[in-house]
Amino acid sequence: MFFSSPRNSIPAHANLFKILECKVLITVNPTLPMAPAIIEATGVRAIEYPGVDDLLDNIYPLYPFTKTFAKARKEPLVVLHTSGTTGFPKPIVWNHDWVASWSDWLAIAPPEGYTNQTALWTSYAGGIFMTLLNAVFNQTPLIYPLAGVPLSTQIVLEALNHIKADSVLLAPPFVEEIGKNPEMLDFLVKNIDVLLYGGGDVSQATGDKISKRLKLSMIIGSTESGAYPAIFPSDKWPSNDWKYFHFHPHAGIELRPHSENRYEAILMRNSDLRNCNRYFPSFHLWMNGKHTIYTPLILLFPIMVIFRTK
Structure with missing residues (x-):
């Protein structure tokens, strides 16, 4: 399931739909204002999600999910995207493995x-x-x-x-x-x-x-x-x-000097904390600064040891 921000422009929606090969748009009643324009720009098929009354009043057949975690762990669960402050938003895929490791991290x-x-x-x-x-x-x-x-x-x-x-x-x-x-x-x-x-x-x-x-x-x-x-x-x-945030001491997060009176949160590579480098397994450090990192970087630069986002 891909969740696209309603704040995206129609060209941004269309670009994300094209990258992810989206075929169906799930809408609600009342339909959001941008839905017709997205459908026109992308050619996707629209399906209206049932209302709360329909969901509560009707009985629907079970949808069995029989895959084990081992089989499903690398499959996408949800798709989100970056903010798009430096161009079109880029998709970010969360698979089942990422979600499981994040829950372990917390x-x-x-x-x-x-x-x-x-x-x-x-x-x-x-x-x-x-x-x-x-x-x-x-x-x-x-x-x-x-x-x-x-x-x-x-x-x-x-x-x-x-x-x-x-x-x-x-x-x-x-x-x-x-x-x-x-x-x-x-x-x-x-x-x-x-x-x-x-x-x-x-x-x-x-x-x-x-x-x-x-x-x-x-x-x-x-x-x-x-x-x-x-x-x-x-x-x-x-x-x-x-207004302060006390990081868990074993979460692999460090604050390092960045500039005068400023520090940068850095996610350290740690063999005991898989989630710290779930997206970037080749990185020794993930510099979490002004700009965001998105999934394709690990494909474009698989041997990088450090990636600074400044």
Whole structure:
């Protein structure tokens, strides 16, 4: 299954569909505005996904999946893409092996006196982490917003009036709105345990205000590597350090000097941590800097030892 961002231009959609040889576009009702243009540009066949009522009211035949992990491990599970900031987006394929190794990476036992912060997450790639991988590996029930309705902070709060949730994952603009609205913050303090955010920064003032009353945690990662393993002290939630990310000491991640007062996160090659180099098995280091690395690099440069993304 390929998930293309609705923010892509029609030429970008068409280029990705061509590279991946897509034949079918799954749409929903109401249809997203760009769907007809994508169909016209690519010639793909459109299939409308059943609505929630249809899925709940009808009985569908089972679809057996009989392959063992050994047989399926190299087969694609989902396909995402890079941001496209330097041209057309490039596809990134997650196979079953990558997903399994990523889950192992997050499951590294924490040091004594610490807890795995990543395990708390109902966590582009971030949507897959939350809606598919976290649901499967952590057996986490997920609450989805209504389809076809523009997402807003108020809709999230209204949903919490009808169902209990342990945590909420929001984009930074929604977090900023909560920090400026005392009533919204009061409501969340009474109804959830953790507020998560990812995909951007939250201002210091907003984060300080929220973290004094509610556990606030950010998600860091990339489409290529997955979410990074993090830890926090078991005896106390680090409320004052909400803007800091404590990498798991055994995750193979180092911070090295980059420029004045700046450090670069580097994923080290480690024989005990397959996931650190799942995409780049020939690299000794993966420099995670300004630009992203995508899968074809390992095919174009199979003997590279170091790849710097600056």
